[in-house]
Amino acid sequence: MGLFDTVTDVLEGSTQRAPGTAGDDGSEGSYWCDDCGVRVRDVEVDAEGFDRDGDGTPTCPDCGESMRFERASGPGCAC
Template identity: 55%
Template sequence: MGFIDTVRDVLAASNASPARGGAGDESAGAYWCHDCDERIRDVDAPGDGTPDCPACGDAMEFERSAASTGCAC
């Protein structure tokens, strides 16, 4: 059963963390401009408010990450 144990260990390690960012990444989602397809992660957004789209200047919309309830995909 060595092969099956190895496959099981590899699968368990690949699913160990649902977070898709770097270690210590506390992102709750991202700001999107759907018209321009621009995305800024909340942890990368400048300032404390809703950022403006760098392409068109309109206010961006916040959406939760796929790791939280309510996917932003």
């Protein structure tokens, strides 16, 4: 059973994230501009100085259109 336990331990460890890896900052996704391809993570919108529309949705700095929010699909960053 030693080999089986070792393989199990390795597989379990590969699904866990170490502290300080991407995604530990509370990000739940990114805002995208479908026209320009501009992308900004939700936790960086204010720091980047993006304007917001009347609903609070960030607007694209290049074209001024409202950006679309897309949730992160995995445990990692919203890339």
